[in-house]
Amino acid sequence: MNIIQIDLHVIEMELVAPFVTSLGSVSRRKGILVEAHDQSGLTGYGEAVAFSTPWYTEETVDTCFHMLKDILAPLLLKTAFSHPEEAAKRMSAVRKNPMAKAALDMAVWDLYAKKKGVPLAQVIGGTRKEVLAGIAVGAATTEEILAQIKQAQQDGYKRVKVKIGPENDLERIQAIRETYPDMAILADANSSYSSNEEKLDALDQFDLQMIEQPLHQDDLVQHAALQKKLKTPICLDESITSFHAAWSAIQLGSCQAINIKIGRVGGVTEALRIHDLCVKEGIQVWCGGMLEFGVSRAHNIALATLKGFSIPGDISSSARYWKQDITTPEVKVNQGIVQPFQEAGIGVEIDWERVEEVRIHHEVLK
Numbered sequence: 001m002n003i004i005q006i007d008l009h010v011i012e013m014e015l016v017a018p019f020v021t022s023l024g025s026v027s028r029r030k031g032i033l034v035e036a037h038d039q040s041g042l043t044g045y046g047e048a049v050a051f052s053t054p055w056y057t058e059e060t061v062d063t064c065f066h067m068l069k070d071i072l073a074p075l076l077l078k079t080a081f082s083h084p085e086e087a088a089k090r091m092s093a094v095r096k097n098p099m100a101k102a103a104l105d106m107a108v109w110d111l112y113a114k115k116k117g118v119p120l121a122q123v124i125g126g127t128r129k130e131v132l133a134g135i136a137v138g139a140a141t142t143e144e145i146l147a148q149i150k151q152a153q154q155d156g157y158k159r160v161k162v163k164i165g166p167e168n169d170l171e172r173i174q175a176i177r178e179t180y181p182d183m184a185i186l187a188d189a190n191s192s193y194s195s196n197e198e199k200l201d202a203l204d205q206f207d208l209q210m211i212e213q214p215l216h217q218d219d220l221v222q223h224a225a226l227q228k229k230l231k232t233p234i235c236l237d238e239s240i241t242s243f244h245a246a247w248s249a250i251q252l253g254s255c256q257a258i259n260i261k262i263g264r265v266g267g268v269t270e271a272l273r274i275h276d277l278c279v280k281e282g283i284q285v286w287c288g289g290m291l292e293f294g295v296s297r298a299h300n301i302a303l304a305t306l307k308g309f310s311i312p313g314d315i316s317s318s319a320r321y322w323k324q325d326i327t328t329p330e331v332k333v334n335q336g337i338v339q340p341f342q343e344a345g346i347g348v349e350i351d352w353e354r355v356e357e358v359r360i361h362h363e364v365l366k
C-alpha cells in the first residue's frame with residue numbers, strides 16, 4: 001500500500017433524538033470522515049468517533065483533527081507498507097490518542113481489504129453470517145426509556161442497554177424489570193458510582209445481563225473487588241483503552257466481559273488483539289457503539305463477525321440515529337440481526353451529496 005493523499009472531512013449532524021447518559025447529553029454529533037487514497041486509485045474509509053467535548057474519554061473532535069493532520073497522517077503518507085499492522089506499528093510511536101489513530105487504522109484496513117477484493121470481515125477472519133444487534137437507550141426519564149424499550153422490542157431487538165446513575169438506578173431498573181421480566185438488560189453506568197456505594201449491591205437482584213463500567217476508568221483494582229462481591233458480570237468499557245489495559249483487567253479479575261469499541265482501543269488492529277485475548281481467557285466480548293456514522297458502523301459490523309462476538313452489540317439501524325446517514329446502503333437491523341455487507345472492504349459507499357450537506361470543514365493532506 002502506498003497512500004498518496006489523506007482527506008479529512010469534519011461533519012456535523014443532528015441526532016433523531018438526544019442521547020442522555022450520566023455524563024451528559026448529545027443532540028448534535030460531530031465526527032471526522034477519513035479517506036486514505038492509494039496510488040492504485042483505491043480509497044479506504046475510516047471515522048474518528050470522539051465527541052465534541054471530553055465527557056466519554058479525553059479525546060475530542062478537535063484533538064483528533066490536530067493529531068490526524070499534524071502527527072499521524074505524515075507517518076503514513078508516501079511511505080509504502082504491506083500490511084495494516086505495519087501502519088499501526090508506525091502510529092504506536094505516538095502516545096495514546098486512540099480515536100485519532102483508529103480513524104486512520106480503519107481506513108488502512110478498508111483499503112487493504114479492497115486491494116484484496118474481499119470483504120473486511122473475511123480479511124480479519126470473521127465467520128459469523130449474521131451479526132447480533134442490541135440497542136442502547138439513552139433518555140432523560142424512566143417513562144421515555146420504557147417507551148423506547150417497547151419500540152425496540154417491537155422492532156425485534158433482543159437486548160437493551162440502559163444508562164443508569166446513582167440518582168435513578170433502582171427505580172429505573174425495577175420499573176423496566178417489572179414491565180419486561182424476560183428481556184436481556186444491560187445497565188451502563190459510565191463510571192458514575194464510587195466503590196463504596198451499597199446501591200451497586202442492590203442492583204444484583206435484578207438479574208441484569210451485565211453492569212457496564214460502574215466505577216472510574218482507572219479503578220481496575222476497585223472493579224476487581226466489586227466483581228468478587230457481585231454475581232452480575234461487570235463489563236468494562238471506558239477502562240479498556242488498549243490491549244495492555246484489557247490484559248491488566250483480566251489478570252486482576254476486574255471484569256467478566258469487555259465491550260470492544262474500535263475507536264476507544266486505537267483501531268481494528270488493537271481490537272483484533274483484544275478479541276483474541278478475551279476468547280483465550282474466557283471473557284465475553286461484544287461490540288460497543290459510539291453514536292457513530294455509517295463508516296464506523298460498517299467497521300463494527302465487520303468486527304462483530306468474529307467468533308468471540310456471541311452476544312448482541314450496540315449495532316443499531318442507522319435510522320435510529322440519523323434522518324439520513326453518510327453511507328449507502330444504510331445499516332438495517334431486522335429482528336435483532338444485521339446481515340454483514342458483501343462488497344469488498346467495509347462494503348458501503350459514501351453518499352457524497354449527503355457529506356456535502358453536513359460537512360463543515362475539508363482538509364486535503366499530501
Ligand SMILES: [Mg+2]
Pocket residue numbers: 188190212213237238
Ligand atoms: Mg458504555
